[in-house]
Amino acid sequence: MSKVLGLKCKECGEVYATNGIHVCELCFGPLEVALDYDHIRSVISREKIENGPISLWRYVDLLPVESGWDSDVRVGFTPLQYAPRLGAAIGLKNLYVKNDSVNPTYSFKDRPVAIAVTKARELGYTVFACASTGNLASAVAAAGVKAEMETYVFLPSDVEAGKITNAAVYGANLIAVNGTYDQLNRLCSEIADEEEWAFCNINVRPYYAEGSKTLAFETVEQLGWRAPDHVVVPIASGALYTKIAQGFEEMVTVGLIDGQSVRVSGAQAAGCGPVAAAFAAGEDAFEPVRQPETVAKSLAIGNPADGNYSLEVARRTGGVIESVTDAETVEGIKLLAATEGIFTEAAGGVTIATLRKLAANGAIGEDEVTVAYVTGNGLKTQEAVDGHVSVTMTIQPTIGSFEDALEDKQEAVLAQAAR
Amino acid sequence: MATVRIPSQLRNLVDGERKLRVTGGTIRAILDEIDAKHPGIKNRVLDEKGEPSAFVGVYVGGEDIRFLGGLDAEVPADAEVSIVPAAAGG
Numbered sequence A: 001m002s003k004v005l006g007l008k009c010k011e012c013g014e015v016y017a018t019n020g021i022h023v024c025e026l027c028f029g030p031l032e033v034a035l036d037y038d039h040i041r042s043v044i045s046r047e048k049i050e051n052g053p054i055s056l057w058r059y060v061d062l063l064p065v066e067s068g069w070d071s072d073v074r075v076g077f078t079p080l081q082y083a084p085r086l087g088a089a090i091g092l093k094n095l096y097v098k099n100d101s102v103n104p105t106y107s108f109k110d111r112p113v114a115i116a117v118t119k120a121r122e123l124g125y126t127v128f129a130c131a132s133t134g135n136l137a138s139a140v141a142a143a144g145v146k147a148e149m150e151t152y153v154f155l156p157s158d159v160e161a162g163k164i165t166n167a168a169v170y171g172a173n174l175i176a177v178n179g180t181y182d183q184l185n186r187l188c189s190e191i192a193d194e195e196e197w198a199f200c201n202i203n204v205r206p207y208y209a210e211g212s213k214t215l216a217f218e219t220v221e222q223l224g225w226r227a228p229d230h231v232v233v234p235i236a237s238g239a240l241y242t243k244i245a246q247g248f249e250e251m252v253t254v255g256l257i258d259g260q261s262v263r264v265s266g267a268q269a270a271g272c273g274p275v276a277a278a279f280a281a282g283e284d285a286f287e288p289v290r291q292p293e294t295v296a297k298s299l300a301i302g303n304p305a306d307g308n309y310s311l312e313v314a315r316r317t318g319g320v321i322e323s324v325t326d327a328e329t330v331e332g333i334k335l336l337a338a339t340e341g342i343f344t345e346a347a348g349g350v351t352i353a354t355l356r357k358l359a360a361n362g363a364i365g366e367d368e369v370t371v372a373y374v375t376g377n378g379l380k381t382q383e384a385v386d387g388h389v390s391v392t393m394t395i396q397p398t399i400g401s402f403e404d405a406l407e408d409k410q411e412a413v414l415a416q417a418a419r
Numbered sequence B: 001m002a003t004v005r006i007p008s009q010l011r012n013l014v015d016g017e018r019k020l021r022v023t024g025g026t027i028r029a030i031l032d033e034i035d036a037k038h039p040g041i042k043n044r045v046l047d048e049k050g051e052p053s054a055f056v057g058v059y060v061g062g063e064d065i066r067f068l069g070g071l072d073a074e075v076p077a078d079a080e081v082s083i084v085p086a087a088a089g090g
């Protein structure tokens, strides 16, 4: 395939053929897809993209597969929503929310999985698998079953009920592991070493990760072919964060936009914030977190594979990596819903709370064109807002009952105001 | 004796073995023991400062040695040690 040069070690530069491998034989460094940007520049154009499918496949020239195996499933090209009410609430004048909670399985994970399942089929694998913090499980189960592959998804047994139900419904093999994500990720790495399976985020991770670049591509196109000034991206492993940064750079490299720097900021939960902690301490390398404690279970990776690369991206682009508490996360979920009508999951709450913190402390300038990436759907993590939201009144089906309840409520409001 | 699971990337250094039996003690002692028989292993698992490489995870009974005292982590006689590439997950 002329646009793909091979897989290249991020550490020592060794180049490998595009097989199902993810680490360098020489140094254990991670492999990433090397694209032939000169070739891509000669075939890509804004017009071609604009006339392409209404999905992430409009950017296929920048992705490491020939074409999506199942392009009728509409992954990507999700709304970039102007967010003036959220902006006013937190002091930003040019704020947008990329609402990626409306993908086929309700998180951004459908993007990397679309590339992974296509590549897995190209490479001849018949078994598709993943190690998930919750959302990836649904994306892999849906895509693998539809692709008629034997599908195995592993997730921690203590994830939210909605994540289990969502992952289970497609009929894939769903394996709940009693342990942390990092423990099950290590287990899956050992399984991947023994079985000839396409493990999305293990041996086909280099292709999988490329899918997340499309969040940057879409943002640029949806802003009218300009990059934003500042973005805020949640970090678990750091794959999404580093690939969004790479996506903006590639748009410049292949000549779709003029050079413009994007400050890429990251969001973590305080109860599992190894990258934010290292950023704050000025370190180049994170210290792993053994036992994550956070409401944002989808971000609970204590040993993030791209943690150190994320630190590098933040410093190179002038971004900041911050963390927020569970209480701030819940406030973030409620604030996004109340201002912009989007119900996000706990990871989105972390992102919005971090955005708010960075706006308040001046890390994001009020005039900067800013995009917050909302990567998952609130209906999957209802436990996160349990006890924080409730029905306003419960009544009998009579007009009298309604009027009484309304009166009670108004009295309560007046009493509150008088205090 | 303890067991060490060797990842596919290192099997060419240990005559293709998936598992090695070792005397145990500490991770440092085990690496020395394997390296004496199969030179090169230490070079791949440790960085230039002789510390565990950021790109390789070493586990005793499933626990990351970074939480067990690093190379001084104790390896009980019946323990299972795993060496796993770090670039995974998420």
Ligand SMILES: Cc1ncc(COP(=O)(O)O)c(C=O)c1O
Pocket (backbone or CB within 6 Å): A107, A108, A133, A134, A135, A136, A234, A235, A236, A237, A238, A239, A240, A241, A298, A299, A345, A347, A348, A375, A376, B089, B090
């Ligand atoms: C909703 C959501 N947002 C963000 C992330 C972070 O992704 P990454 O592991 O690429 O940093 C995840 C990871 O599972 C997720 O589920």
Ligand SMILES: [Zn+2]
Pocket (backbone or CB within 6 Å): A009, A010, A011, A012, A013, A014, A024, A025, A026, A027, A028, A029
């Ligand atoms: Zn290398």
